[in-house]
Amino acid sequence: MRKIKYKKGRKVQPTLLEYTGTHTHTKTxxxxxxxxxxxxxxxxxxxxxxxxxxxxxxxxxxxxxxxxxxxxxxxxxxxxxxxxxxxxxxxxxxxxxxxxxxxxxxxxxxxxxxxxxxxxxxxxxxxxxxxxxxxxxxxxxxxxxxxxxxxxxxxxxxxxxxxxxxxxxxxxxxxxxxxxxxxxxxxxxxxxxxxxxxxxxxxxxxxxxxxxxxxxxxxxxxxxxxxxxxxxxxxxxxxxxxxxxxxxxxxxxxxxxxxxxxxxxxxxxxxxxxxxxxxxxxxxxxxQSHKMNEVMKTLTVVSVFFMPLTFIVGVYGMNFDNMPELHWEYGYFIILGVMLVLLLGMIYYFKKKKWY
Known part of the structure; x- marks a missing residue:
């Protein structure tokens, strides 16, 4: 509405005047x-x-x-x-x-x-x-x-x-x-x-x-x-x-x-x-950028927490007959404990470093 636009108009005599405003119904x-x-x-x-x-x-x-x-x-x-x-x-x-x-x-x-x-x-x-x-x-x-x-x-x-x-x-x-x-x-x-x-x-x-x-x-x-x-x-x-x-x-x-x-x-x-x-x-x-950075940082921290746990699960998910801990009576609970200690240790370390 406020841009100046060229409009080609009809050719009129110089003495022919015309109102160009919007108040066309206002009585003079x-x-x-x-x-x-x-x-x-x-x-x-x-x-x-x-x-x-x-x-x-x-x-x-x-x-x-x-x-x-x-x-x-x-x-x-x-x-x-x-x-x-x-x-x-x-x-x-x-x-x-x-x-x-x-x-x-x-x-x-x-x-x-x-x-x-x-x-x-x-x-x-x-x-x-x-x-x-x-x-x-x-x-x-x-x-x-x-x-x-x-x-x-x-x-x-x-x-x-x-x-x-x-x-x-x-x-x-x-x-x-x-x-x-x-x-x-x-x-x-x-x-x-x-x-x-x-x-x-x-x-x-x-x-x-x-x-x-x-x-x-x-x-x-x-x-x-x-x-x-x-x-x-x-x-x-x-x-x-x-x-x-x-x-x-x-x-x-x-x-x-x-x-x-x-x-x-x-x-x-x-x-x-x-x-x-x-x-x-x-x-x-x-x-907006700060909120996005906070979201990305949270997702990154969660991903880091689960990376070593995923590695351990992946190792013990391999199908080898001669794995040392495969036949331990309490091997399952020992590995769960190690994973829990590792997770808590990482949480403590990240907290100490103020990374989250």
Whole structure:
């Protein structure tokens, strides 16, 4: 599911856009917030045809889109912001990796939001995209979720400094909220890995090894999602240094640098967790090898015990007429006694040498 596979598709016109995600039955809904430090206007079930009459460029505008099935709605938003067609295609194409683009005074940012699937070892992925232009931020989500619920409440209640800042600061808060999901996912993986390590110490069920490999795939998937995010956040720092884009205020670049540091922390934690997982795998194989060695040692000791006894039985089982002890009255019991003494002597010697 997470491997990149090439699929030959039909040839279409560059202006023909198509949603490639899995939430094909989600209705496209929009919500508009227009605010400043003094006033907030909220429009639920907003119609994008009314963008021109409702967007106030002197204030901060946040348009949130749930569901990407209505391509016409997405195209109208892109036309209103004069966004190039390739950016709109990247919003609808959910197979793209996390990326950052800036073109014609529009900053495009797409990110993968990851969360653990309940009662499963799988990880759910959702692409969230952003368009930032002047005092307007547009967020595109594949489905309804609670990623930004706390931000809506902060806007409504005027909590913190969010209504005192620009749209770039709102973008930072949204990216920060999405990155919190990475911490939740990693913590969930760590709990399951710790449980696997404890199970591997108690039993040698081969399913444990299968689960270890499953979580190793999850960590690799997390790493593949965070690395391009790290690169994109570093690119914002490069934009700051080059002074080529003005939609992000100079004093707010520090917040994005913090996100870059978070991405580095996430990657370091994943590397540490993968090392722990590798140790768990090595411990499983070492335990299996140790148990096999113990079994082989036990079988070897038992075989050594019976080797001289088998030799004696073999000697006295030969059909020779002139065997010296053949006609002894108590020869049978004497040989049994010799065999018993030999066995006890070997047991004592092996015990003294701590060979078992």
């Amino acid at each position: 809904e929009t919500q508009l917030f227009v605010y400043d430090n003094l006033e907030l206007t909220e429009c639920e079930d907003f119609e994008v045809d009314a963008l021109a009459s409702n967007v106030d460029w002197s204030r901060i505008n946040w348009l949130n889109v749930h569901g990407l099935n209505s391509v016409a709605t997405i195209q109208k938003i892109g036309a209103f912001l004069s966004v190039d067609n390739f950016m709109m295609a990247d919003i609808l194409n959910t197979t793209k990796r996390t990326k950052l683009d800036e073109y014609h005074e529009v900053l495009f940012f797409s990110i993968k939001s990851l969360l653990p699937v309940e009662h499963s070892d799988n990880i759910a992925a959702e692409q969230i995209s952003f368009l930032l232009k002047k005092n307007m931020l547009v967020s595109f989500q594949e489905k309804r979720s609670d990623f930004f619920t706390h931000l809506r409440e902060r806007l409504r209640t005027h909590s913190g400094i969010v209504r005192e800042k620009g749209a770039d600061y709102l973008l930072f808060l949204m990216l920060d909220a999405i990155m919190e999901n990475f911490y939740i996912t990693i913590e969930n993986e760590e709990d399951k890995v710790e449980e696997l390590i404890n199970q591997s110490k108690l039993n040698s069920n081969p399913k444990i090894l299968e689960q270890i490999e499953k979580h190793r795939d999850n960590y690799n998937f997390l790493k593949r999602s965070i690395i391009p995010l790290r690169d994109s956040l570093y690119a914002i720092k490069s934009i700051k240094d080059d002074n080529v884009f003005n939609s992000i205020e100079a004093q707010n670049f520090t917040f994005f640098e913090r996100l870059h540091q978070k991405s580095l922390e996430l990657l370091e934690q994943i590397d540490y967790d993968m090392t722990t997982l590798e140790s768990a795998s090595n411990y499983y194989f070492a335990l």
